Amino acid sequence: MKNWVWILLVSAAFAKHEEYAGWKSYFVAPTTQEQLEFLGSIRDVLDLDYLSYATVDRNGLVLVKPEHQEEFISTLNNQGINYRVHAEDVKKQLDNDDEQIEARRSSLRSTPEGEMPYDNYQPLDVIYNYIDKVAEQYPDVVTLVTPANSFEGYPIKYLKISSSNFEDPTKSVIFIESTIHAREWIAPPTATYAIHKLVENLTDPELLEKFDWIILPVANPDGYVFSFETSRFWRKTRSTEFSTSCPGVDGNRNFDFFWNTIGTSSNLCADNYAGGRPFSEVETRVVRDIIHEHLDRMVMYLSMHSYGSMILYSWGHDGSLSNQAFSLHSVGISMADAIYENSLPHFPRYSVGNSRLVVGYAASGISADYAHAVGVPLSYTYELPGFGGGFVGFHLNPRYIKQVAEETWEGIAVGAKRAGALFGNQ
Ligand code: 0X9
Ligand code: ZN
Numbered sequence: 001m002k003n004w005v006w007i008l009l010v011s012a013a014f015a016k017h018e019e020y021a022g023w024k025s026y027f028v029a030p031t032t033q034e035q036l037e038f039l040g041s042i043r044d045v046l047d048l049d050y051l052s053y054a055t056v057d058r059n060g061l062v063l064v065k066p067e068h069q070e071e072f073i074s075t076l077n078n079q080g081i082n083y084r085v086h087a088e089d090v091k092k093q094l095d096n097d098d099e100q101i102e103a104r105r106s107s108l109r110s111t112p113e114g115e116m117p118y119d120n121y122q123p124l125d126v127i128y129n130y131i132d133k134v135a136e137q138y139p140d141v142v143t144l145v146t147p148a149n150s151f152e153g154y155p156i157k158y159l160k161i162s163s164s165n166f167e168d169p170t171k172s173v174i175f176i177e178s179t180i181h182a183r184e185w186i187a188p189p190t191a192t193y194a195i196h197k198l199v200e201n202l203t204d205p206e207l208l209e210k211f212d213w214i215i216l217p218v219a220n221p222d223g224y225v226f227s228f229e230t231s232r233f234w235r236k237t238r239s240t241e242f243s244t245s246c247p248g249v250d251g252n253r254n255f256d257f258f259w260n261t262i263g264t265s266s267n268l269c270a271d272n273y274a275g276g277r278p279f280s281e282v283e284t285r286v287v288r289d290i291i292h293e294h295l296d297r298m299v300m301y302l303s304m305h306s307y308g309s310m311i312l313y314s315w316g317h318d319g320s321l322s323n324q325a326f327s328l329h330s331v332g333i334s335m336a337d338a339i340y341e342n343s344l345p346h347f348p349r350y351s352v353g354n355s356r357l358v359v360g361y362a363a364s365g366i367s368a369d370y371a372h373a374v375g376v377p378l379s380y381t382y383e384l385p386g387f388g389g390g391f392v393g394f395h396l397n398p399r400y401i402k403q404v405a406e407e408t409w410e411g412i413a414v415g416a417k418r419a420g421a422l423f424g425n426q
Contacts, residue, residue: 016098019231022066023090025051025394027059029082030360038079040361044265044272046072049233051394052386053308053359055351060308061086061386063233087393094232097393104398116192118402121185121395124154124225127217130192131157138199141208147289148282150222151239156286158216161198163208172424173297174416175214175376177287178304180251180367182223182234186384186396186404187304191217193405194412207413210420212297214290220251220283232394235271237283242276243268249275252303253363254284255370258317263363274365284367291371300331300378300419301371302412307386307396309348311336311411312355314372314379317364319356324377329353331378331418335411342407344400347385355381377423378415384408 030036036056042048046068054060064072076083087093104120111117111126114133135144143160150156160166178191195215198207207213218224222238236248246269253264256278264274279285291301313328315321322328329352336350343349355369356362372379385404386396396404420426 017091017094017232020090020094020233023063024069024088025061025063025086025090025093026072026083027086028054028062028076029059030054030056031082032056035079035081036360039081040359042072042075043361044270046075047270048072049271051233051307053310053383055308055310055358058348063090093393097395100392101395101398116189116196118189118193118405120398120401122188123228124218124221127188127192128155128157131159131195131217134195134199135159142199147286150220150283151237151281152222152225154221154225156216156219156221156283158214158286158290159195161195161208161213161215164212166212168212169297170425171210171212171297172299172416172420172426173212173214173294174412174419175216175290175294175298175301175371176304176412177216177219177290177302177367179217179224180219180283180287180303181305182220182227182236183232184304184306184384185227186306186386186401188217188224189401189405190304190382190384190408190412191215193409197409197413204413207416210424210426211416212294214294216287216290219287222283223248223251236273237281239281241280242273245269246273249273249281251281251284252305252367253365254279254281255288255365255367257366257370257373258364261364262317263361264365272363278365287367288370291374291376295375297425298371298376299423300415301368301376301380302415303367303371303379303381304384304408305381306384308359308383309350309385310358310381310383311350311352312358312368312381312383313353314355314369316355316366316369316381317362319354319362321354322372324372325354327422328378328380331415331422332380334418335380335415338414339407339411342410343385344403347403347407359383378419380415382408 049063253274332352
């Protein structure tokens with residue numbers, strides 16, 4: 001083959017974001033619960049990818065593939081649902097985002113080894129260096145646990161944080177799991193910031209006197225790395241057990257709670273593919289095992305996702321309420337209030353409610369429902385702030401990462417205290 005052909009082939013293969021050529025993104029603005037439900041119902045039919053969820057009074061953002069553009073537009077027009085184009089050319093927008101993030105990276109000081117910067121999105125090795133360093137520097141309070149390797153062989157790491165080595169049976173356990181969905185890059189900073197506030201900068205000693213903490217900042221390291229290096233919108237794991245051409249399982253559909261009954265796809269290439277069986281993924285088994293190991297003392301489980309500014313609770317498959325609904329709602333509101341008090345005026349206010357009703361579509365096999373079903377009294381999915389709060393293209397502007405980490409921590413801290421008071425042994 002001629003040299004220039006090789007050059008063309010190689011550059012095409014490595015051109016970034018090429019797979020998103022022809023995709024468009026739209027803001028959608030449902031004005032009634034029926035319209036919101038309708039948007040949820042066409043998700044699978046048109047293979048739509050909601051990056052940010054709408055509520056009745058707030059825009060959502062949806063990615064639409066080239067082959068579904070026409071039908072998407074005509075369907076929305078028929079239903080009278082308001083929309084407007086966000087990015088005419090998703091690939092170009094991603095290229096712009098990259099440039100801005102890179103420009104920001106090069107204008108900032110370089111980060112000393114083992115520090116966790118909050119001025120930009122961080123690759124896995126920076127997060128892992130930070131976790132390792134904290135564990136090394138604070139051995140009396142922090143234990144690093146590597147229960148397994150991911151499908152591709154990255155260690156899955158979590159920290160146990162305790163002033164009594166997890167040996168005091170009267171303390172309540174709080175579990176923060178983050179980034180089971182790869183592309184949700186605002187999640188890891190909220191988890192590492194919680195570590196920071198419990199270990200390096202403890203301003204509220206009660207949080208260690210009464211609680212033991214488990215923090216898993218990147219539950220899906222394979223997917224996270226893949227979303228940095230190859231496909232920005234990668235969501236799933238990267239396992240190839242069920243397909244080599246379409247790897248990956250949606251970690252938040254892989255838990256054994258009404259598994260694969262609704263809001264999942266049997267198409268192996270779909271973003272909400274539930275896997276061949278419950279807990280087929282090592283990444284979800286790690287989360288399951290942590291829940292069971294500490295179940296007798298675990299009062300709150302948080303699964304950190306994005307985007308939408310929502311605090312969601314059970315049940316996600318049918319929209320019914322659990323018999324803990326009052327506590328779930330009341331503590332959810334307390335967390336949202338604490339966040340609001342520490343938020344910025346132009347950030348959207350959190351919505352709190354049943355996940356199926358607030359998001360507009362049903363989902364089965366989600367981690368928060370599993371945790372609640374097996375006995376964690378307070379179990380939530382956090383959809384962290386995104387669009388509307390200052391975006392560069394598809395990213396929450398990196399200048400707001402710190403803000404989100406800080407305000408989310410205020411919510412978590414209030415939630416922990418209320419969880420301890422309601423369900424703890426002290
Ligand atoms: O779909 C999910 O797994 C969660 N949203 S995300 O954008 N982070 O993927 C939300 C699950 C909420 N539950 C229901 N919709 N029932
Ligand atoms: Zn998610």
